[in-house]
Amino acid sequence: MCAATAGIEIIAPAALWQNERAQCGWEHYEERGYNISNGRDEHSNTRGPALMRVGLFVTCLVDLMRPSIAMAALRLLEGAGCTVEVPRAQTCCGQPGYNSGDRDSALVLARKVLGEFEDYDYVVAPSGSCAGMIKAHYPDLFAGDIDAPRAAALCAKTFELCDFLANVLKIDAVPGRYDGTITYHDSCSGLRELGVKQQPRSLLAKVAGLKIEEMNEAEACCGFGGTFSVKFGDISTHITDRKCENLCATGAKAVVLGDLGCMLNIEGRLRRRGDDKTQVLHVAEVLAGPEEK
Amino acid sequence: MQIASLQFKARAGAKLADVKLQAALRKLQGNFVKGRAERMLELDNFEEIRSAAAAIRDRTLANLDVYLETFERNATARGAVVHWAETTDDVNRIVCELAARYDVKKVIKSKSMVTEECSLNDALESAGVQVVETDLGEYILQLAKEPPSHIIAPVIHKGREEIADLFAEKHHLPRNSDPAALTREAREQLRGHFLTAGMGISGANFVVAETGSTVIVTNEGNGRMTTTLPRVHVAITGIEKVVATREDLTTLLRLLPRSATGQSITNYISITSGTAEAGESGPQHFHVILLDGGRSKLLGTDMQEMLRCIRCGACMNHCPVYQSVGGHAYGWVYPGPMGSILTSTLGSLEQALDLPQAATLCNQCGVVCPVKIPLADLMRKLRERQFARGLRPWPEHAGLWLWGRVARYPSLYALLSSVGVRVLAWLGGSQRLIHYLPFAGGWTKGRDLPAPQGKTFRELYAQRKR
Structure with missing residues (x-):
């Protein structure tokens, strides 16, 4: 995996790194170097978080009931230096239909999510349930479908927020x-x-x-x-x-x-x-x- | 046994209000949950053993006919007679014929859930044969005229005081509520039956193809007495219980007691192979009845994984719904997650409409299952079948249709949601809690709904961008 990533190594501008250091108060930024070598995200292996384009999957329930959660997620991810984007057309991951037996309508919504998020380096959701829907259940939902390989790629880069902060970004300070x-x-x-x-x-x-x-x-x-x-x-x-x-x-x-x-x-x-x-x-x-x- | 699962909701309501039952169900947290977790720690490779166990079950199911015929051949060679029962009625007919052939007036039984499927006791009694259950739990239930509410601990729903009342009434002895004394009392009642019964009926946790043996895993001595004292032994189980070899059996036995009762091993593991030889004591006649009862129609379908089940009960012990309502609410022989699937498949989808729905899909069952049955996924598949066949109530269909449409069109979604959250926020008032919502009475009957914050995220995000 490492050999494959060597070709796309991108060095972040020093000024940007310094700037982020100052903002986040991170002590061990360079030492960590954001080496993420678990194989699932080789495309960003040597990137700093500023160059990780993260798509925030807000989830419908958060959008409607407690938007402050997604705002907090946004602050955490941006604070960690990620470039966060929020696709405007996003709605629901399809879980209500999927769990109620309405597979067809779940697949329509899943395909919508796929189209909106597959271009990001990472997809992060402030919900284990919705991230789990994508990561654990899209493979079943897309089984035998022409989009199955695309769905598998989306699964691989989708994370629940805490999992992403702790295991991918490995942040060691939080503002709260x-x-x-x-x-x-x-x-x-x-x-x-x-x-x-x-x-x-x-x-x-x-x-x-x-x-x-x-x-x-x-x-x-x-x-x-x-x-x-x-x-x-x-x-x-x-x-x-x-x-x-x-x-x-x-x-x-x-x-x-x-x-x-x-x-x-x-x-x-x-x-x-x-x-x-x-x-x-x-x-x-x-x-x-x-x-x- | 008749399936009465359509009354799940009503029965569950009564069970929630049953104080004695609720106290009894708390017992599940002991050996069944904590004990299981502790015993699993004895295995340094639980996940590997679990995978091996699932593979053993899959391999057997993939060649079920071969292993069943091998079992029949080897069992027959050792003097057993193997009977094939397509339906539960066939089981009852065969057992009644055997009772008549051997002139049996009294049968003793050790625990068997398959005979509960058949309502065998009723059939035998109609044929004039006395039936005595000898498993302590089953004996209590026979006195109380109740079905089991758990596949391992059939009388889990009763507290010891209730049992003391029952014994005092039925045994006409002074009331005693000490568990040891109650057990002794039952044992004294049963002793005479063991010695006078003409037939012993047992289940079988497994049957081993290689040796033609039946295996029972028990904690009370009754199983061994049932299978050795009477001159006729009849073992009854489902066709899916076959394993290829003794080696396979040992792998499954490492998981079964740990999963079931939180024991490293049970007090007894009895392996019965053939009839007594000349000069040996033991049954002269050994019959094995293998029931299909709808199992074979799961082979080759997306429900086949359910046939891996080794009936440990861990799924129900860890199920928040079972822990809340107990086994009787489910309305048939098998309760909990495995029961919801078996009732829907061995029975029919229509007879068990609520059961696959009555689950939070928390998948605690799936992670404790020793043979890795994806129970939550199977329940979801049953929901798909219900939906596809139009078996769900129309408001549910309408709701899903509506959500599917609205969520498909972002601008429609944005418009409706921005109005919706404002209405709900207004309904929440100063406390920001909604006490009643039409169409969500199931929620607001027991809970408030915390009101939304008043704007959607997409609105706040658009503001921030500007």
């Missing part, structure tokens, strides 16, 4: 600050489809003032399950109750997690149970800190 103890809920798709487990924890450990207290059954489902939460509301709520009990038992000020579906579910249940104190925060918001006005 949080005074208090949080507990982390592992969302199912991120954890079991993408192996997102240590990445958010290692990033959160860099947040000034923040302490992590693990809850019991952190890896257990929160009961959301997409349309399941509406179709089987009672069962869903019952599962969520258990999650609420586990997270409240830690005494943490906030539960932090990486998927908006789980967030809406957990927050909605906490509030209905009369808990208006425990914060429910997206990991991107905690890592990025508040937006500068």
Whole structure:
């Protein structure tokens, strides 16, 4: 792989590197050299992040319900020096249709995502569920389709936000600050489809003032399950109750997690149970800190 | 057993409100979840063994006919008689004929889920044969006239106080709720039956083609007594339970007890090969009944992976839905994720409309399955079949159609979403919480919906760009 990349080595202008160093306060920038030698991103092996064109997949739920999460993701990626673009036509990854058995409409939306994002070096989503849809399920969705090879290429460069920050950019400082103890809920798709487990924890450990207290059954489902939460509301709520009990038992000020579906579910249940104190925060918001006005 | 899965939703509601059941289901977290995790750590290469186990199952299923015929040949050579049952009715007919042939008035049974598929006990009783379940859990359920709610721990839904009440009522003895005392009481009741039954019926966790043996994996001594004391032994299992060799068997046995009960090994692993030879004690007649019961129609389809199942129950133990509602809600023999798939396939899609939907697709089942059955993917495929055949309610079809259309056209999506989020934000009021939403009553019955922030990301991003 290394031999193949030697031909496209691009040296970033020194001034730009210095500038980014100053902005991000990174100590070991040159030493790291952003050598990403796991084979999946050989095309950018020796590039600095400024030359990585990252397509931000906002996800429909974030776009509609909590745009501040995508804003935070944008700040984190740009802060790390990436060139981030947000394709304007993007909507949904097709997961609602895919999980409900409507494969055809899922494929139409997946093809749309493919067209919008395949030209980027990386595609990053602030959601394990939507990144998981692309990475873990597009190969099945495109199986036997003429676009299957293109879809496979898209899978290879798609990342959940924390995974990207921790394993690709390997950032070692984050701007966020949080005074208090949080507990982390592992969302199912991120954890079991993408192996997102240590990445958010290692990033959160860099947040000034923040302490992590693990809850019991952190890896257990929160009961959301997409349309399941509406179709089987009672069962869903019952599962969520258990999650609420586990997270409240830690005494943490906030539960932090990486998927908006789980967030809406957990927050909605906490509030209905009369808990208006425990914060429910997206990991991107905690890592990025508040937006500068 | 009749499939009654269409009442899943109603039954699940009742189960959620059942305080005793909820307390009982908490027990799953012990040996079944924590114990399993600990025992798996004993294996330094769990994932490799798991892959090997899945490969063993796949290899066997790819040549199922060959291995079944090999089993028949080798079992017959050792004095067993192998019967092929296409349907559950065939199983019942064969067993009743055997009971008549050997003049059996009383049957003792060790645990068998396949005979639950057949409702064998009812068939035997109709034929005038007394049936006594000898697995402690199954014995309790026979007294209570209830079906099992779990494939490994059939009586998981009952607490010990409930069992104490039941024993006091049925045994006419002073009430005692100490587990050891309850077990002793059951044992005393069962002892006489073991000694007087003319036929022992067991299941088989595996049948080994190479040796013509049947294998049962148990923790109570009843299995061994059932298969050795009466003069006739009938083992009943599904055709997919065949393994090629003893070597393959040992690989699967490394995973089965660990996955099922969090044990490195069970108290008993009984391998039965043929009948008793002259001078030996043991059954003079050994019959093996292999049930198809719809299994062969999964071969060669996208559901074939389900036939890898070794019935450990790990998928249900780790399923948030099973943990919430228990096994009876599912309405047939097999509950939880594996049950949702088996009910939809061995039964029919129409009989189990809710089951593949009643899953969060969290895939906890898939990661604990010792033979790597992609349970969440299979449930998703069943949802596709339901959708393709128009079996979903029309509002669901309409909703998906609408979302599919809107999300396809970015400008339409942008317009509707910018209006939508403002309406929802307004509905959220000062608390920024929506307490009720039409069309999403399932959500708002038990939860608030945190209101959107009021503008979409695309609007904020466009502003920022300017």
